[in-house]
Amino acid sequence: MPELPEIETIRLRLRNGDHESPSIVGRKILSARLFWNRTLAYPTPDEFQNQIQGEIIQDVLRRGKFFVFPLSTKYLLIHLRMSGDLIVEDDSYKVHKHHRLIFSLSDGIRFAFNNPRKFGRVWLLDDPKPILGELGPEPLDPDFTKEDFYGRLHPRRRQLKPLLMDQHFLAGLGNIYTDESLFRARLHPVSLASTLTRLESENLFEAIRDVLRQGILRNGASIDWVYRGGDFQNYFFVYRRTGEPCYRCGTPIKRIIVGQRSTHFCPNCQRLSRD
Ligand SMILES: [Zn+2]
CATH class of the missing domain: 1.10.8.50 (Helicase, Ruva Protein; domain 3)
Structure with a gap:
């Protein structure tokens, strides 16, 4: 299972971009395609697709093993659980068989949740506290002594x-x-x-x-x-x-x-x- 360092590595790649893919920060989510309904922990697939459209990704943060994406009005949370990756690629590529959720972003880019073992989950929330508030301290937080x-x-x-x-x-x-x-x-x-x-x-x-x-x-x-x-x-x-x-x-x-x-x-x- 990916742990803090693996999640942090993926987070930095999404936030800053690398030689293979650009940063997703500042990009608009044009649409979402769901290939495995149980990927969504909250809300329902219809609500999710309606609510996510037009949201702009403000940043890519991490809390414990959760990815936290502050959007224009909501928060997107992703937990990879046993396996998985978050991939930025050209939206014209053939869809990989383990992509469970794809966000089409502005400029022909897509952001895909690849999750071979299907345990990973996604939340779209007004407030992330009910989920993130239950977590213990961040071990690398300078204020944690x-x-x-x-x-x-x-x-x-x-x-x-x-x-x-x-x-x-x-x-x-x-x-x-x-x-x-x-x-x-x-x-x-x-x-x-x-x-x-x-x-x-x-x-x-x-x-x-x-x-x-x-x-x-x-x-x-x-x-x-x-x-x-x-x-x-x-x-x-x-x-x-x-x-x-x-x-x-x-x-x-x-x-x-x-x-x-x-x-x-x-x-x-x-x-x-x-x-
Ligand atoms: Zn020894």
């Missing part, structure tokens, strides 16, 4: 792995970046959040920021989903390295299931505390 993080972490008697992946606790982490953060902080994935010392919490906070920043610098990771560009998968310490030696100590990386998610860690570097 290590004290804030400890204050959220300490009261919770939950295992670190599922807690960090909980979007209400912290927005943007998924399986990959959680495993990589816990390795960097030398914390066992099933340690209870409430048992962490202040120093361990600070190390985890820094590890999360560090791994997300590195992921963004490498344009995310290209793995599992249709996604182009990133190469952070070549820099993983633990994720999908089961049985391979830990780069720090040489112990084989172990894979366990935590909260139904496969979890990778070094059993030597990431010891479970006794309490």
Whole structure:
């Protein structure tokens, strides 16, 4: 599943344009074509098509793993979930079989939601708060401090792995970046959040920021989903390295299931505390 760095990479491409496609900011949405009705979480397909026409894309923002497009009068939200990409291309191209929604924009350009596994969702809302307001803090927000993080972490008697992946606790982490953060902080994935010392919490906070920043610098990771560009998968310490030696100590990386998610860690570097 694309996580914060992959979403941020796509966001920057849409907002700023690149050598393959122009920016979509400032362009008018002439029409929308829906190829899979359940792509729309809200409103109905008819309402969506009527309401979106003529709206101008003001910016491309991100909140957690959501794309947020402020339009002239409304907000368009897109969540890729398991797979997918947002593609800007010439509107005369043959429609790709995994395009679920296409926006025809001004100047013969189109903006397509390509979603092979069909789990991705789109919302068109007057106010995005009912959905985005439920999300936890942005890990890279400069106003979010290590004290804030400890204050959220300490009261919770939950295992670190599922807690960090909980979007209400912290927005943007998924399986990959959680495993990589816990390795960097030398914390066992099933340690209870409430048992962490202040120093361990600070190390985890820094590890999360560090791994997300590195992921963004490498344009995310290209793995599992249709996604182009990133190469952070070549820099993983633990994720999908089961049985391979830990780069720090040489112990084989172990894979366990935590909260139904496969979890990778070094059993030597990431010891479970006794309490
Ligand atoms: Zn190790």
